[in-house]
Amino acid sequence: MLARRSFLARSGGIIVAFTLPRAALAQVVGSGQPDSVDAWLAIDRAGLVTVHFGKVELGTGIVTAVAQIVADELDVPFASVTVPGADTSASPDQGYTAGSASLSTGAIPVRQAAAEARLAVLDLAAAHFSVPASQLVTANGTVSVRSEGRHATYAELLAGQAIRRTISKATVVKDPDGYTVVGKSILRVDLPAKVFGSFGYLHNLRLPGTLHGRVIRPYPVGATLASVDESSIAGLRGVRVLKRGNFLGVVAPSEWTAILAMHRLKVTWTGGGLPAAADLKAAVLSQPVLSERAIVDTGEGSGLGPNALSATYLWPYQTHGSIGPSCAVADVRDGKATIWSSTQGIFPLRGALAQLLGLPNAAVHVNYVDGSGCYGHNGSDDAAADAALLSQAVGAPVRVQWMRDQEQGWDPKGPAMILTHSAALDAAGQRITAWRSDVWSPSHSTRPAGDAGNLLAGKLIGVPDAKVAFVGGDRDAKVNYQIPNYRVTMHNLRDGYLHSSAMRGLGGTQNTFANESFMDELAAAAKADPLAFRRAHLANDPRALDLLAALEKLGAWQGRPAAANVDRTAATLRGRGLSFVRYENTEAYVGCIADVAIERKTGNVRVEKLAIAHDCGLIVNPDGLRNQIEGNAIQAMSRTLKERVAHTTSGVTSLDWHSYPIVRFSEVPEVTIVLIDRKHEPVLGAGEATTTVIAPAIGNAIYDAAGIRLREIPLGPGRVAEALRGA
Amino acid sequence: MKITVNGRAHEIRATAETPLLYVLRDELGMDGPKFGCGLSQCGACTVMLRGRATRSCVLPVGAVDSPVTTVEGLGTPAHPHPVQRAFIAEQAAQCGYCTSGMVVAAAALLEQRPKPTDAQIYQALDGNLCRCGSHLRIVRAVKRASGERV
Secondary structure, eight states: OHHHHHHHHHHOSEEEEEBOOGGGGOSOSSOOOOOOBOOEEEEOTTSOEEEEOSSOOOSSSHHHHHHHHHHHHHTOOGGGEEOOOOBTTTSOOOOOSOTTOIIIIIHHHHHHHHHHHHHHHHHHHHHHHTSOGGGEEEETTEEEETTSSOEEEHHHHHTTOOOEEEEOTTOOOOOGGGOSSTTSOOOOTTHHHHHTTOOOOGGGOOOTTOEEEEEEOOSSTTOEEEEEEGGGGTTSTTOEEEEETTEEEEEESSHHHHHHHHHHOEEEEESOOOOOOSSHHHHHHTSOEEEEEEEEEOSSSOOOOTTOEEEEEEEOOBOOOOSSOOEEEEEEETTEEEEEEOOSOHHHHHHHHHHHHTOOGGGEEEEEOOOSOOOBSOSHHHHHHHHHHHHHHHTSOEEEEOOHHHHHHHSOBBOOEEEEEEEEEOTTSOSEEEEEEEEEEEOSOOOOTTOGGGSHHHHHHTOOOOOOOOOSTTTTTSOSSOOSEEEEEEEEEOSOSSOBOOBTTTHHHHHHHHHHHHHHHHHHHTTOOHHHHHHHTOTTOHHHHHHHHHHHHHTTOOOOOTTTTOOTTOSEEEEEEEEEEEGGGTSOEEEEEEEEEEETTTOOEEEEEEEEEEEOSSOSOHHHHHHHHHHHHHHHHHHHHTOOOOBOSSSBOOOSTTTSOOOOGGGOOEEEEEEOOOTTSOOOOOSSHHHHHHHHHHHHHHHHHHSOOOOBSOOOHHHHHHHHHHO | OEEEETTEEEEOOSOTTSBHHHIIIIITOOOSSOOSOSSSSSOTTEEEETTEEEETTSSBGGGOOSOEEOHHHHOOSSSOOHHHHHHHHTTOOSSOTTHHHHHHHHHHHHHHOSSOOHHHHHHHHTTSOOSSOOHHHHHHHHHHHHHHTO
16 A cells, blocks of 8 residues: 555546456466556646556567557547556556566556546546536547537646546446557657667666676586685775675676676586486486376377377477576665566566565565566576675675676576377368377476575575476467367476576467477378368368468468479479467467478578468557567577577586577568458457467478478478488 | 767776777766677677777777767767668667667668668678567668668
8 A cells, every 4th residue: 555655646636546357467377466456547737647557568569559558548649648667666566577468468457447537537527517428528638528619638627636436347448449549550659769779778777886796607507606716806896706505796896897707706616417318308308297287188089090190399498589688786775675677577576586685575676677678587587686686795786787698598498398299080081080299398487476486596595496387388289170089288397407487489389389280290191281271170260260361362372282392303492381370279360371492402491481360359559560470470480490509418508699599680581461450359469479380380381392391499401401311 | 098989089997908888888878889798799789980880899998999989879869860760660679679789780881882782781780680570670771771861
């Protein structure tokens, strides 16, 4: 309640407080906030609207889209709406910004708040003009009496009154046919500052008296700190060394001095190391299976029979690869802590930091500040913990930014997964009668969740490991195709080979690669056109069929069995492949057609074109959506063709952009997109769905071009050339 | 030690071996250039020296022998550089962390080649990494900017 009072004091004007249906809180693992007051919106004396959105701008344009929704619902100019960064003292607890849920669930309460605020203004106007509210119309932040000249602005009507209203699910929102701002490609509000170099990134934040910290990680991974020779940095002025358990850091007055100290400090580590593994499969399976669960189990017996088709797919560990390494600023003094972080969840991080620092939650304040692009649970939370421990030790504000090798060596990785599939076709060889899937994965979420055992610094000072909930490995493990006899089994592995967490699409990326590659293998066995084969198994879903029809048209797909025209003598082999998903089984529909050219001699795959059909319900900002889809497509293409975190028994060796290459300008394909706008359907997320269809479309295109089936990512030249030699 | 940045001379306190990036950011408060890798591999720190795109993360400030232009020196909202105007028109960013480097690299390209071919654009930007996948928009922005210059 303290937070609310201070907020009231600050803003004046209308305050809308409301209770949310629990379902709208969605997706959150371990959201620790039981408070039912869930979102805030304020209109000040100048008519400016401030939205206290509990989700954060990760680079996707969400702030612009939310401002559009509010402007439309409230009937105010778009330019009068601002959405400041989330902050634990003023924002609703909306859990993590993750799972493509910011618009699909996160914006629902904001929209309702705006609708209720408009009703509050109308009530004021009805009293002011002495007319029934039904005689009033709102537009541009002004209320007018119908068929009269009388009008007043929202700001005039409010005149400093603070009005509080509690809304319910029953609050009526606008009919989408009346939208004038939603559905328009409004320019992103954050881009000008980014283009002029003045945008306020977390990485630019320094408080008066801020010191610079750097951390030094155990080598090998898991090693114990044996000794530190501080005389090795005697020549550097003003450097302090902090040791706590296996957490080691340096703090210096200047950033460059801190970096020199980090490099020069002589440290001895003992023990540690990763188990030796012959290959990726062995590495993944070196972790014990902690639990098993059938996600779906229909039909009698296995139904597979002697002619069943089987295949195993592998996806390697991948790193988030944000261009800016993780950063944080912390000020921990006098029993209080203020942390600035680009975390995806200010509240769950607050709880974890409070435990780490030995402070009550109420003494810890976490502010969100935009960082470098965020594609899942990267190092932001861990950097916040580093800065917090260092600041607590020196009693001054400390800024920490990880170095490139620390970012790639220590961010929580997108997990490696093993996926095996077996399926049988009917007697005519046309329809799938039975399908068995087995999926091995660690959890895709080791987020802070209010537990310091989830933070790297916490582990290093000896906080016991947090309890892991198995999340995300099962995402899209089940396909939406009609299959009479279907069983999918999850094998939940212990995290730990390379520490893993959420990366764009979670297991949906790996599962869709396997599922959609296997669908293609089944279509080939059926000697069927891959598109027609999918259609035959989606007859019960008209929206899926619409999507496939749009994709077929966009990509000028010509129906034929794959690999029908392989020219084994050509220097360049060309082919095209297709994939489809309904993300998370109930979210956005996406289909992709990839065109590839393979250089026979080198095995190099060039993706020439990606055609993408996308249906995520109501579209809020078409250009913003296209930007998201393009970004997903290009990033996923990079993950598909190039990316694998390599390691030795000492730790990760993919520590820079040479050892972990990502896509460059000269490799980017043409991307064409068709958007299916469904004005009267709920908004579905678009932050991840496209990522999941890219790898299978490319893999299927390689099969079409060369008749070779590649089942392990990345689909790099070495692997392709080897398969071509064996073909 | 003195260096000139965006037309203004500055007395520098940092030691000569300090990379220019840290001087710009931590001493002169120009936060446009970003730390990305410290290895001259990603281009987030790109500034212009003698009209050429230069990686400030590996250039010792003592070796800076000509005026430096950062993204802040290229243009302002009131007087944007054509590349900056084009980036906004094409909405050529997502997180924007790489954008300063991209804008400077593109501006340097257009100084050298006012009408670059597609291949020349790819080549000029190939050392600048973008993780959000804004490449297609960035290329369109560079083309748009080259048109504006005519």
